[in-house]
Amino acid sequence: MTSATSGTGRPRDPEKDRAVIASTKQLLLDEGYRGATVAAIARHSGVGAPTIYRRWPRREMLIEDAAFRQTDSVSLPEDQGDLKRNLRAWATVFLATLADPVTRAALPGLISDYQQDPELYQRLLDRADSGARAVFVERLAVHVSGDDPAQVEQRLDVAFDILVGQTLLQALTFGETGRDEFCDRTAQALTAMLLSQTWT
Incomplete structure (x- = not known):
């Protein structure tokens, strides 16, 4: 299965995707499900929350992608x-x-x-x-x-x-x-x- 979203407009930067997914995984391990908030993931990955939401409209979709990718x-x-x-x-x-x-x-x-x-x-x-x-x-x-x-x-x-x-x-x-x-x-x-x- 592909990522949780399929963006339009400018091509997605795969480096940002990888950084966000890696940070989500790490926070899931360190802080658990509730601690892996979009704000925490943005701080950890260095990718802004608006950029994350453009790729994954819901936090759950991002966590799903990190868990199942x-x-x-x-x-x-x-x-x-x-x-x-x-x-x-x-x-x-x-x-x-x-x-x-x-x-x-x-x-x-x-x-x-x-x-x-x-x-x-x-x-x-x-x-x-x-x-x-x-x-x-x-x-x-x-x-x-x-x-x-x-x-x-x-x-x-x-x-x-x-x-x-x-x-x-x-x-x-x-x-x-x-x-x-x-x-x-x-x-x-x-x-x-x-x-x-x-x-x-």
């Missing part, structure tokens, strides 16, 4: 050969992404502030997904048996939601502490669910 190019796992290994690989990638200290500092505040704006909240969810759901379903479908492709897709869609939800909770609560145990446990549970003969 590094995740936009994350490499998704290739086929690992069987369902359980695939699920473990996906859990590992998602946890590393969501437990990134900047993302971890930004997400609770963004989720809270975006609750009152359904459009921005949905955009945040879409950005967190970043096309991963479709890749997950496509790559894992060959490992889930079933005569009805639509049912297999439904199973994997639900598994993706559970994986993201569990990984987000783990990331926000513990970071990467206990990573191996979490990924093993998550992969085992999702494998059992996806291969269950009682799925309806």
Whole structure:
């Protein structure tokens, strides 16, 4: 996903963009979500607040961009050969992404502030997904048996939601502490669910 805004008029100075994003990340780490105000970011980066607002009309959009910019190019796992290994690989990638200290500092505040704006909240969810759901379903479908492709897709869609939800909770609560145990446990549970003969 691209930046939160697409400016018109004079071309944007990429150096200013980089300075603002770097300062936002640092303030998120040092001062937390509430401390990463536009005024503080302007002082830290040396870029004036009016310039920042021209690029990011809302503070939340800037923090979102800082939190997710590094995740936009994350490499998704290739086929690992069987369902359980695939699920473990996906859990590992998602946890590393969501437990990134900047993302971890930004997400609770963004989720809270975006609750009152359904459009921005949905955009945040879409950005967190970043096309991963479709890749997950496509790559894992060959490992889930079933005569009805639509049912297999439904199973994997639900598994993706559970994986993201569990990984987000783990990331926000513990970071990467206990990573191996979490990924093993998550992969085992999702494998059992996806291969269950009682799925309806």
